[in-house]
Amino acid sequence: MTSALTVLAADFGSWKPDDWSAAASVASTVLTLLAVVIALLAALYARQQVTLARQLREEQAQPFVVVDFQDNPAMRQGIDFVVENMGQTLATNVRIVVDPPFSSTLDDTGFPLKDAPLIAQGIPSLPPRKRFTALFDSAPERQATDLPSRYIATVHFDDAHGRRQEPLTYILDLSVRRKLLSVSEYGLTDGVQALREMSKTLKEVRSELTRERHRQAAIERASSEARSGDTAVPEPEADPT
Structure with missing residues (x-):
């Protein structure tokens, strides 16, 4: 062929x-x-x-644990530390390692965040969209100190089946929050303070009104007594004889 x-x-x-x-x-x-x-x-x-x-x-089905600093909604210039599972499934055995350990101007209150169970012991289970929030510090007080402004947080966790997930590392830098323009938001603390000042002002006004009322009453009594003395009929003199 x-x-x-x-x-x-x-x-x-x-x-x-x-x-x-x-x-x-x-x-x-x-x-x-x-x-x-x-x-x-x-x-x-x-x-x-x-x-x-x-x-x-x-x-998409994996847990996704996020840690960050956020503004406190009630305390002006307050800083919160937030832990949240933004994934769609359960996260278990969540452990957060922070370097250097957290330090705050609020540590002297007896509740340092670094010793809280959230950091020291971890979170046994963190459902989707579950969030833990802890007051970390006050920005004005912290700025006047030499406390660290940058932390590295590493999050270790398992999925719902106990399988170890890839650790997530976050850089928490407080310095990026400085010298930023923002709109002032008045929260619950501001409202309470305003009510206290209003109550104090009302008490002072009430006291002043009471004193003025007493003063006017005294003037009226004195005027009335004076008028009564002027219109009184004199008694006839006794006949010497």
Whole structure:
């Protein structure tokens, strides 16, 4: 049988039935190989898509524990330390390692954050969207000290099945909060302070009104007594005889 190269190089007008049969075989083989290659590429692409979809589902289903500093909603210029599971599944055995250990101007109150169970012992379970908030410090008081402004927090945790997850590291930098323009928000503490000042002012006004009332009453009594003395009829003098 004529080889494939001979068939391809031959003059089509002089081809014999065997030549056409060989050409058909070559074409069929090439098409079959192309179909196999296309099928393999499609299978690889489909497998890659399945793998990516599975990885995306796994990532979306994993817990995601975040730690950060945030503004305290009730205390002006107060700083909160927040721990929250922003993932879609339960986080377990949550441990937070902070370097250097937390230090605050509020440590003297008897509740230093570094010794709180949240840091010292960890969190046994943290459901999705569950948040723990702890008052960390007051910005004005802290700025007047030489306490650290930068902490590195590493969060270790397991998923709902007890499988260890990749640790997450956060840089908590308080210096980025300085010299930032912001709108003043008045919270509960400001409201309580305003009510106290209002109550004090009302007491002073009430006392002043009471004193003024007493003064006016005294003036009226004195005026009334004076008028009574002027209109009194004098008693007749006794006859000496």
